[in-house]
């Protein structure tokens with residue numbers, strides 16, 4: 039080690055992912071006098087950034103009001119209010135633009151690099167790390183951490199290979215690593231049980247047979263018996279069951295409840311979220327009067343995709359009857375199926391574009407003006423290691439950038 043390092047204050051960032059790199063870069067750019075080291079256990083840096091957003095990296099969301107933005111976080115909304123007033127989505131876009139990554143906003147509000155390549159983000163971070171002389175170390179898994187005491191004034195980090203490093207400032211950006219959570223638990227941190235979030239629902243319901251790829255623009259869904267677990271939005275039928283924005287949203291808000299239920303529950307679907315049961319009944323009756331001689335199954339009504347309509351009509355016990363010939367019972371059944379179909383869900387599947395872990399360091403232990411531990415001064419936490427997570431759409435990275443940016447500021451001011 040260079041002799042000068044003894045007098046230079048060191049920042050160790052554990053974890054070479056989104057939060058780790060962003061905090062290291064912010065810190066090194068503000069304080070060139072600090073020695074900044076990033077320790078990554080894997081063979082590559084920024085692995086999740088690489089695969090994120092289907093390889094395109096959905097790095098933020100066009101949600102520019104803090105009050106609106108926090109609504110996308112099932113866990114962490116309150117804690118993030120203050121931090122987002124300092125660094126949020128517009129700041130992210132500006133930051134990336136200033137550092138050579140131009141971005142675009144897609145129709146649904148998601149923000150991506152204009153290149154459509156996550157590699158643009160990785161290249162940007164790697165160039166900045168080089169520019170600011172950040173020491174990047176791969177295959178450097180941290181095994182244990184010792185906090186300062188009366189004898190040793192600095193943090194001590196023991197690597198898997200036996201090497202020991204000291205630092206005045208320690209940034210934990212280890213994502214959802216059970217091993218690190220357990221190490222932190224030993225240091226007195228409460229860990230909220232990790233459970234998956236952002237997943238799709240599995241069902242073998244025959245009403246969805248051969249509908250893979252069919253979508254409806256606006257369905258209303260509710261987990262039966264859970265008033266708070268409901269929402270509406272685009273719904274997509276897949277080979278295994280149900281996906282689309284509304285399912286992912288429900289999976290995030292219901293992450294803990296659904297885990298407790300072992301992902302076995304009943305889901306109620308109104309396929310036409312703009313109408314309630316009695317409105318659907320009136321619309322069907324209107325249609326019946328207008329087209330009494332039409333075969334019900336032949337022409338989809340109310341804008342539903344034809345293939346879905348076929349299955350729902352069949353499930354109502356209607357075969358080749360005309361509108362005029364269907365019984366009251368059949369009509370009632372069709373109304374119920376359109377407005378309140380019940381599906382048995384029996385598991386979950388991974389949504390490939392984005393998934394996260396709900397749970398992590400209990401937010402009560404963190405001072406969110408600095409993203410610093412309340413137990414140990416100069417120990418900081420950013421990204422998924424915290425009990426913060428969002429629905430899909432770029433919000434998870436936004437929380438990582440925000441925390442990391444504030445950590446950089448906090449260390450620079452110290």
Ligand SMILES: Cc1cc2nc3c(=O)[nH]c(=O)nc-3n(C[C@H](O)[C@H](O)[C@H](O)COP(=O)(O)OP(=O)(O)OC[C@H]3O[C@@H](n4cnc5c(N)ncnc54)[C@H](O)[C@@H]3O)c2cc1C
Pocket residue numbers: 052053054055056057058077078079080083084085086087089090091092095096097098178179180181211212213214215217218390391392393394420421422423431432433434435436438
């Ligand atoms: C497939 C997929 C796609 C996604 N797409 C998006 C998206 O488009 N938009 C979005 O907002 N979010 C997305 N996410 C979520 C997003 O990737 C995470 O929220 C984000 O990566 C969290 O960043 P982080 O730095 O906290 O953790 P990570 O990116 O997981 O980084 C943590 C790093 O710490 C390292 N580490 C762990 N333990 C140790 C140790 N003991 N010593 C040294 N290093 C260690 C890990 O190897 C890892 O590299 C996606 C997630 C997945 C899985």
